[in-house]
Amino acid sequence: MIASDLKAMTPVMPADIAAKAAARMGDAVTMDEDGALVVEAAKLPALVRLLRDEHHLNYLSNLTCVDWPDRFETVYHLCSMQGGGQVTVKVAADKARPIVPSLTSIFPGADLQEREVWDMYGVRFAGHPNLRRILMWEGFAGHPMRKDWREAYYEQDQKPLKSRWPNGEFFFGEDTLSNWADNIKYPTGYAAEGLIDEGRADNNIAVIDAAALKLNPDIQGDHVIVNMGPQHPSTHGVFQMRLTLDGETVMDLQPVMGYMHRNHEKIGERNLWLGNMPFTDRLDYLAQLGNEWGYALTVEKMMEVAVPERAEYIRVIMAELTRVQSHMWGITFLLNDIGAFFTPMMYAIEERELILDLFEMTTGSRLMCNYMRFGGVAYDLPPEFMPMARTLVYDRLEKAVDEMDSYLTNNEIVRERMQGVGILPPEMAISYSTSGPVLRASGVPYDVRRAEPYGIYDRFDWDVVTRPEGDIFARYMVRLGEIRESLKILKQALAQIPEGPIMGGKKAWQIRVPAGQHYGRVENPRGELGFYLVSTGESNPYRYHVRSPCFVNLTALAEMSKGHKVADVVAILGSIDIVLGEVDR
Amino acid sequence: MNPDLTPTIWILLEAVVKGAIVIGALLTGFAYSTWFERKVIARMQVRLGPNKAGPAGLLLPAADGLKLFFKENIIPRAVDKGIFFLAPLISMTVAVLAFAVIPVGDPTEVPWREGLLQLGIADFDVALLYLLGVTSFAVYGIALAGWASNNKFALIGGLRAGAQMISYELAMGLSILGVVMIVGSLSLHEIVVWQKAHVWLVLLQPLGFVIYVITAIAETNRAPFDMPEAEQELIAGYHTEYTGMRFALFFQAEYIAMLTVCALAAALFLGGYSLPGVELPWFGDLAVFLGKVIAGMFVFVWIRATMPRLRYDQLMDFGWKVLLPLSIINVVATAVGLALYQNGVFG
Numbered sequence: 001m002i003a004s005d006l007k008a009m010t011p012v013m014p015a016d017i018a019a020k021a022a023a024r025m026g027d028a029v030t031m032d033e034d035g036a037l038v039v040e041a042a043k044l045p046a047l048v049r050l051l052r053d054e055h056h057l058n059y060l061s062n063l064t065c066v067d068w069p070d071r072f073e074t075v076y077h078l079c080s081m082q083g084g085g086q087v088t089v090k091v092a093a094d095k096a097r098p099i100v101p102s103l104t105s106i107f108p109g110a111d112l113q114e115r116e117v118w119d120m121y122g123v124r125f126a127g128h129p130n131l132r133r134i135l136m137w138e139g140f141a142g143h144p145m146r147k148d149w150r151e152a153y154y155e156q157d158q159k160p161l162k163s164r165w166p167n168g169e170f171f172f173g174e175d176t177l178s179n180w181a182d183n184i185k186y187p188t189g190y191a192a193e194g195l196i197d198e199g200r201a202d203n204n205i206a207v208i209d210a211a212a213l214k215l216n217p218d219i220q221g222d223h224v225i226v227n228m229g230p231q232h233p234s235t236h237g238v239f240q241m242r243l244t245l246d247g248e249t250v251m252d253l254q255p256v257m258g259y260m261h262r263n264h265e266k267i268g269e270r271n272l273w274l275g276n277m278p279f280t281d282r283l284d285y286l287a288q289l290g291n292e293w294g295y296a297l298t299v300e301k302m303m304e305v306a307v308p309e310r311a312e313y314i315r316v317i318m319a320e321l322t323r324v325q326s327h328m329w330g331i332t333f334l335l336n337d338i339g340a341f342f343t344p345m346m347y348a349i350e351e352r353e354l355i356l357d358l359f360e361m362t363t364g365s366r367l368m369c370n371y372m373r374f375g376g377v378a379y380d381l382p383p384e385f386m387p388m389a390r391t392l393v394y395d396r397l398e399k400a401v402d403e404m405d406s407y408l409t410n411n412e413i414v415r416e417r418m419q420g421v422g423i424l425p426p427e428m429a430i431s432y433s434t435s436g437p438v439l440r441a442s443g444v445p446y447d448v449r450r451a452e453p454y455g456i457y458d459r460f461d462w463d464v465v466t467r468p469e470g471d472i473f474a475r476y477m478v479r480l481g482e483i484r485e486s487l488k489i490l491k492q493a494l495a496q497i498p499e500g501p502i503m504g505g506k507k508a509w510q511i512r513v514p515a516g517q518h519y520g521r522v523e524n525p526r527g528e529l530g531f532y533l534v535s536t537g538e539s540n541p542y543r544y545h546v547r548s549p550c551f552v553n554l555t556a557l558a559e560m561s562k563g564h565k566v567a568d569v570v571a572i573l574g575s576i577d578i579v580l581g582e583v584d585r
Numbered sequence: 586m587n588p589d590l591t592p593t594i595w596i597l598l599e600a601v602v603k604g605a606i607v608i609g610a611l612l613t614g615f616a617y618s619t620w621f622e623r624k625v626i627a628r629m630q631v632r633l634g635p636n637k638a639g640p641a642g643l644l645l646p647a648a649d650g651l652k653l654f655f656k657e658n659i660i661p662r663a664v665d666k667g668i669f670f671l672a673p674l675i676s677m678t679v680a681v682l683a684f685a686v687i688p689v690g691d692p693t694e695v696p697w698r699e700g701l702l703q704l705g706i707a708d709f710d711v712a713l714l715y716l717l718g719v720t721s722f723a724v725y726g727i728a729l730a731g732w733a734s735n736n737k738f739a740l741i742g743g744l745r746a747g748a749q750m751i752s753y754e755l756a757m758g759l760s761i762l763g764v765v766m767i768v769g770s771l772s773l774h775e776i777v778v779w780q781k782a783h784v785w786l787v788l789l790q791p792l793g794f795v796i797y798v799i800t801a802i803a804e805t806n807r808a809p810f811d812m813p814e815a816e817q818e819l820i821a822g823y824h825t826e827y828t829g830m831r832f833a834l835f836f837q838a839e840y841i842a843m844l845t846v847c848a849l850a851a852a853l854f855l856g857g858y859s860l861p862g863v864e865l866p867w868f869g870d871l872a873v874f875l876g877k878v879i880a881g882m883f884v885f886v887w888i889r890a891t892m893p894r895l896r897y898d899q900l901m902d903f904g905w906k907v908l909l910p911l912s913i914i915n916v917v918a919t920a921v922g923l924a925l926y927q928n929g930v931f932g
Contacts, residue, residue, distance in 0.1 A: 226737045234817040248741065248897060337817050339894025341808060346630035413809060413893045566741070567818045567896045 014085040017055045021087075024050060034517055036075075036088035041100050044091050048076070048106055056080045057087055059446075060103065060433050062519060062530050062547040063113040065121045067147045072098045072123050075532065077519050077547075081430060081444060083451035086519060093123055102128035109433025112255075112555045120145035120265075135258035135584060144263055151266065223251060226566075230259045234337050234570045237580030241557075241569065248565045253558040257551075257583050264585035268544035273299060273511045276544065278370035283529075283546060284582040285367055286326045289318040289359070290524040292372040297454055298520030298531040299374050302513050306504045311376035312456045313497040317389070318371065319455075319522075320486040320493070321359070324397060325352040326525035327479040327486075328404075330437075330577040334476060335408060337574030338417045338567075344408060351400045354392055361385060374511060376503035386494070393490045401483050409480070418473035422560040422572035425470060432556040435549050436527025437482065438576055440466045441474035448523035459496075460489045472575040479577075482525075510539060517543075526550050526577055546585060550578040603706045607684055615840040616646035621879075622886045629890040656829035661735065664826065668733035673827065673834035676726030680841040683719045686712035687848045688774045690858050690870030704858075704867060705774070713771040716849065717758055720804065723842060724750040727806075727813060730835070731823040742822025745897055746813035749803060752904040757800035759912035763793040763919040764853050773849075777857030785861065787854040792915045794854045796908055798884075801846040803904070805839060808889035812897050847881030848874070 018037050022029045028043040039047050051057040062077040072093040077086040093100050102125035103110040114125045115134040122143035125131055133140065142149050229240035238259035244252035264283065268276050280291040293315055300307065307315075329352060332345040356366040361382050363369040371378050408414055424434070429442035439446055445464045449457040465481035467474035513535040521530040527549025534543035553576050561569045620635065620642065627634025635642025660669065690704035709715070724747055731743015764786050765771055768779045780786055787794045803810040814822030824835045851857055855877055858870040865873065895903070 224737055226741075232820060335893060339809065339811075339817055340892070341626065341889055343626075343630050343890050346632060350631060411893070413895055416899055417893060417896055565896055565898060567812075567894075570817050 014087045017051065017057065018087050021047065021051055021055065032090070034088070036090050038090045038092070041091050041093060044089070044101050045103065045106060047089060048078070048103060051078055051087060051089075052106065055087075056082055058430055060107040060109050061086055061521070061528065062532060062545075063103070063110055063117065064532055064543075064545040064547075065117045065123055065145075066534055066543045067121060067145065069147075071095055072121055074100050074117065074123060076103070077530070077532070079451070081446050081451075083446075085452055088519065098123040099126055100124070101126050102131075104128055107433060108428075108431055108559075109552060109555050112551060113433075116551075119143065122146065133258075135261040135263075137258065145266055151263075228566075228569070229256075235573065236333070236578055239573075239578065239580055239583065241573070243566065243569065245566065248567075250561050250564055250566065250569055253561045253569065255554050255557055257554070257580075260580050260584040262585070265544050265546060268546075269541055272540050273513055274374070276541070277372065278368060280546075281368040281370060282581055283548065283585065284524060284526060284550065284579045286329055286579055287322050287525045287529075288367060288369050289315075289322045289371060290326075290522060291529060292369065293319055293455070294520060294522040294524070294529045295531050296372040296374055297522060298518050298533050299511075299513060301518045301520055302516055302533065302535060303374060303511075304514075305375040307376055307455075308501045308504050309498050310380075310500040311502045311504070313493050314377050314381060314502065315372065315455055316457070316460075316493045317490060317497070318359070318362075318377075320490045321355050321389075323486045323525045324483050324490075325355040327437075327483050328352050328400075330525065331404065331408075331476060331479050334472070334571065334574040334577070335414070337570050338414070344404065347400070348404065351397060354396070358385060358389055358392070361388075373503060376501070380502050389490075390494060393487055393494060397483075397487055401480065401487070405480060409477070415473065417567075417571060418471065418476060418575075419469075420471055421564060421568045422472050422575060423470045424556055424560050428556070428559065429470065432559070434527070434553045434556050436524070436553070437475050437478045438527065438553050438556070440464065441478045442470035443468040448521050448528050452521070454520075454522060457489075460492050462489050472571055475575040475577075512537065512539070513541075519547075521547070524549055526579065526582070527553060546582075548582045548585060550576070550583045551585075554578065554583065599702075600706060604685070607706055608681055611681060611684060611841050611844065612837070614844050615837045616650065618840045618844065618882060619649065619836075620646050621882060622889075625883065625886045626890045629887070650833070653830055653833040658829045658831065659826075661826050663735040665733040665735065668729050669826075670831075672726050672730035672733055673831045673838070674726075675729065676723060676838035677834045677841075679719055679722045679726065680838040680845065683716055683845045684841070684848070686716055686773055687845070687852060688777055688857060689848075689874045690867045692774075693867040703774075704870065708772060708774040711771050712773045713761065713765065713776075716773075717754075717761075720842070720845070721750070721754055723804075723838070726835075726838065727823045730827070731813075734823070734826040736826050738819040738821075739823050739825045742813040742819045742825070746806065746823060749806070749810070749812060749897075749900060749904075752901060753800045753803040753908070756796055756904060756908040756912045757804060759909070759916055760793045760796035760800065761853060762912075762916050763790045766916075766919050766923055773852045773857075777852055777859060780856045781859045781861075785854065785856045790854065790915070790919070792911065793919075794850075796912050796915065797850060797854065799908060800904075801850065802885065802888065803900070805842045805846055805885075807839075807843065807885055809892040809894045810900055811894060812900060817894075843882060843885055844878060847878045847885070850881055851877035 015035060018031060018035055022031050022037060025039070025043065025047055028040045029047060030038050032038050037047065057078040057080050059079045059081055060076065061079045062075075064075050066073045066075060072095065074091045074093060076089040078089065079086045091100050098121070100123055102114055104114065104125075105127065111128075111130070112134060114128050115131060117123050118125060118128075118131050119133045119136050120143055132138075136144065144151070224245045226243045226245055227240060228243055229235035230238035235241065240256035240259070242254040242256055243250055264279070268279060271279060276295060277292060280295045281288040283291050328348040332348040335344045336342060359369055360366045362379060362385055363371040424432075424438065424442050426442045426444050429439050429444060434442075435446070443466055445466045447464045448454070450464050462485045465478050465485055467477050515535050515537040517532070517534040519530055519532045521528050523529075528547065529549055530547030532543065532545040532547065533541050536542045557573065557576065560572050564572070623645075624634040624642070635645045638644040638648045660666065685706040686708065688703070688705040688708060692701035692703050695702045727746040727750075728743040731739045731741070731746065734740070764776060767786065767789060768776045770776060770779075776786075806813050812822075813819075814824065819825070824832055827835060851874065858874040859865075860873055
């Protein structure tokens with residue numbers, strides 16, 4: 001089903017709303033030079049409620065924090081499902097005791113994002129139901145995104161590490177008694193070795209008392225807690241789900257992540273502006289060019305660089321090819337998760353390889369493309385690109401999609417497993433800040449390409465694909481439909497692409513970005529990818545935040561999974577289609 | 586030596602030799618079933634499949650076996666050791682035992698003894714009953730492995746296996762009952778001989794055959810009914826904690842069980858070792874039998890390569906609410922048809 005256009009609705013005007021809201025709230029709210037609303041901590045929930053209920057800003061797009069010398073500043077980006085830009089809300093928190101009211105009661109989608117801010121900055125969110133570390137482990141001391149936190153090795157005063165070279169002698173880390181090397185600090189009172197207690201009586205006890213959990217008063221028996229992952233064939237990487245099972249029924253689910261955390265954002269703040277371009281490839285490595293576009297777009301906005309026509313078309317072509325190959329991968333891995341023994345996947349990968357061939361001939365790399373630049377792209381399309389791209393787009397991919405559709409969609413077992421499982425109602429999908437196919441499968445026709453068009457998407461004729469059901473099957477169908485829509489855009493772009501330069505502005509080795517901040521977002525295959533960048537005019541970003549669609553979509557996983565069977569949880573996770581490179585960052 | 590006992594000793598010796606041959610054949614069959622499966626699935630997935638170890642990868646099973654022999658046998662600290670050791674042995678023993686009653690050819694004359702030599706270890710009047718009885722022991726191996734491993738995934742796998750096998754055994758037994766009613770014997774050899782004389786039973790029992798095939802897949806825990814070891818959900822299910830040769834024993838048991846149900850399908854519904862209207866020498870019988878088993882194995886592999894897995898509760902629903910009533914209907918219809926036939930209604 002192709003749903004109604006967003007064009008019909010009136011997009012909200014962020015500047016108007018901000019001004020109106022500031023007027024309503026009186027002294028508690030001021031506007032800063034970027035048009036953001038700065039609010040006192042205590043008035044934050046009231047302001048956000050006002051924005052949500054009276055100005056249709058019902059979508060918490062992004063939530064993050066900046067460590068300024070004199071304050072912590074939590075930043076919220078609110079959007080409307082009717083389209084248009086975002087309203088930025090900022091709250092200053094005390095440096096010594098940073099406490100900000102939690103938004104989880106207004107937007108449940110703030111849950112994981114607030115936990116991330118607590119983990120990285122140590123800002124407490126009053127009223128958050130489960131404020132624990134999320135990306136770092138429990139035994140980690142300090143909050144690594146704070147500017148005064150020194151990263152071991154890279155930022156220590158004396159290199160190499162003192163612990164490795166006590167008297168100028170070297171020794172192997174393995175030879176030390178502790179499993180946990182000396183360059184890790186623990187919080188006070190934390191005993192890492194105490195985690196494994198050989199003598200403890202309940203070490204091997206697999207069941208817990210149901211009554212103690214109080215999940216369901218009617219059930220008298222025992223519940224089993226199963227740690228699904230991080231080493232598990234279908235958690236798509238090192239993701240962990242802590243399931244509380246009653247028989248095979250899931251009573252509770254807690255996502256545990258961070259096993260692949262490398263503090264992308266911290267490294268991003270140390271890198272030069274351009275140095276982050278190849279680094280974004282490593283986020284969602286199945287949507288490499290989409291990530292690059294998101295970053296380039298944000299920095300271009302801050303630098304006010306214009307992108308030449310041809311480069312815009314190349315970007316659209318690359319991003320849509322990325323979407324096609326990513327969705328092919330996503331759909332067939334979902335099939336894998338429900339037990340199809342790799343057969344659909346192999347056929348989809350065949351097509352994907354051909355698309356990667358196009359990337360390789362243009363950018364020199366299949367996965368880590370490093371192709372976009374601020375103001376254009378790095379290389380022009382090689383002469384053999386066009387014939388091959390045309391053959392793929394016009395002849396081959398369409399048939400491949402139709403083939404997948406005809407063999408998979410009406411398979412009895414596929415339907416049995418997917419329909420009516422993991423339902424996410426539209427209101428919930430919005431309040432949980434989900435995005436991408438997960439949101440559109442719940443019947444919400446929201447696509448950043450249409451809601452706040454970037455690049456040249458407003459020139460093409462295409463539809464936002466939605467399904468009303470909100471179950472796994474709907475997500476599958478939305479992805480299938482989006483491949484077709486992408487092919488539609490690709491056909492137009494390939495036909496219209498003009499000749500001309502591929503880079504705007506003058507060539508600069510060292511890029512200077514004027515002081516300021518911007519939240520730029522693109523529609524990646526997995527949802528809304530946002531970059532919140534803050535520049536102080538230095539050669540590297542002061543703040544480099546990635547709003548990862550996979551990470552935020554996982555907020556709704558527990559809600560979707562409760563009451564279903566173990567086998568369904570795997571399928572639901574597959575339908576969110578996470579990439580751990582982006583979840584853990 | 587008491588001369589009266591000599592024939593008995595000869596018979597015993599014969600049985601031992603036949604047993605050794607069957608076990609050897611089954612182990613080889615297992616090894617090449619894995620090769621066959623990989624090769625066929627690869628072709629279905631636009632891949633080449635094994636092609637490095639020997640011509641067309643034919644030495645791969647040997648390499649696999651060698652590797653598994655030299656693997657470290659890890660015994661987790663918290664397992665129930667006795668049962669942990671016993672479980673794979675139960676699975677393997679049961680799988681091999683079941684094959685004892687399968688006839689692979691017509692009784693044939695041999696120079697070293699009087700009378701005819703049975704091709705097949707044993708043929709007795711309750712062979713089918715024995716076979717059903719023995720195969721239902723297979724669930725013990727799996728359920729005990731799941732329990733003894735002290736691993737939650739293994740435990741869930743073992744529980745699933747228990748529930749699944751019990752519920753599918755019923756429908757399976759009932760689907761076979763039609764055959765027994767028509768032939769009037771539980772001896773597999775006689776069932777084959779009856780089909781040789783009349784017609785393949787798949788034509789008289791189409792519904793029974795379909796139910797048998799479905800339940801056979803469920804009985805052997807193969808896709809799309811492979812819940813006890815569902816990789817995407819339970820990692821490896823009941824054999825998650827097993828390594829090396831112990832793991833291989835479970836693997837062997839599964840493939841030998843597949844061979845057995847294929848052989849049984851051939852014997853019960855597809856004329857066994859016979860071809861209609863053709864009288865073959867003993868090696869011809871054997872070749873026909875093998876051909877039918879390989880065709881059955883191909884169906885197993887084909888289904889695995891093309892079907893997603895059902896969910897556990899859907900599988901149970903299907904077993905109890907669809908297959909069981911259908912097999913009962915089949916039995917009743919067969920009985921009615923048989924009564925009408927014997928009273929000359931069909932002329």
